[in-house]
Amino acid sequence: MNDSAVNEGGLRERKRAATRSAITSTARALTAERGLNGYTVEEVCEAAGISRRTFFNYFPTKEDAIIGHADDDIPSDVVDEFVAGGAASPAGEISPTLFRDLIRLSLRLAEGMSASEEETRELIAVVKKEPQLILRLIGVTEEREAQFARDVARREGVSPDHPVVQMAVVLLSTIARKSSMAYFSDGNTRSYPDLLLENISAASVLFSQPLDTPDTTAAKGQS
Structure with missing residues (x-):
């Protein structure tokens, strides 16, 4: 594997980690503000700037997003x-x-x-x-x-x-x-x-x- 492929893989993983962190941070903030049942997955997606599909690529439920990976x-x-x-x-x-x-x-x-x-x-x-x-x-x-x-x-x-x-x-x-x-x-x-x-x-x-x-x-x- 050449250096370019390694760097590309590392960049991709950093982007995934950043997206995952953004989802978790948003879910925690909404939970602190409204409680677990006071918001929807769609609202998490809107606040984090992601699609619903992206959310479920990272976390199966809202509760899992709050706890983190x-x-x-x-x-x-x-x-x-x-x-x-x-x-x-x-x-x-x-x-x-x-x-x-x-x-x-x-x-x-x-x-x-x-x-x-x-x-x-x-x-x-x-x-x-x-x-x-x-x-x-x-x-x-x-x-x-x-x-x-x-x-x-x-x-x-x-x-x-x-x-x-x-x-x-x-x-x-x-x-x-x-x-x-x-x-x-x-x-x-x-x-x-x-x-x-x-x-x-x-x-x-x-x-x-x-x-x-x-x-x-x-x-x-x-x-």
Whole structure:
């Protein structure tokens, strides 16, 4: 594939991402103003300057448009850099820099938070106004976590259900969620990276303690 084709593909994807973002932003703004049932898909299309057909090429429902796409806010170049970081380790073996690079990935993703902060606050306000959207939000979160597992697995040359991959997804996703909740809470004055690093450090302290595996043999004999 030549450079022209690569550039054309990248431009096309950026245009798709921009259109998708415009639809989501418009749907959230209308929901905040009128409520979920206070406007139609046609009004979203008119405000976003797109056709009804274009809307449904991106989102199956108005609710999905409000929540946004699972790929939103995840720059592919940042993920590619993370995956490439495991190239020096043999496929199938967990690389010794995985934890460090997971932290670096989390901080890189946090860099884009300032650009999308207003959108995130808007989404939080909309979900509070329309609690039925929580299930849709959970669905997108699960999609993102599944993709995260595939990216970690691709980097390490293992299956996405590898226990280390699954634990990495659970830990980092939970820490990111806890940090976000603290960051967007009323009265918070600390930066998101500061909160994120504090929580990662706390987890690191906990898991660096010696593991004294309980002897379950006796318990099994008594059952």
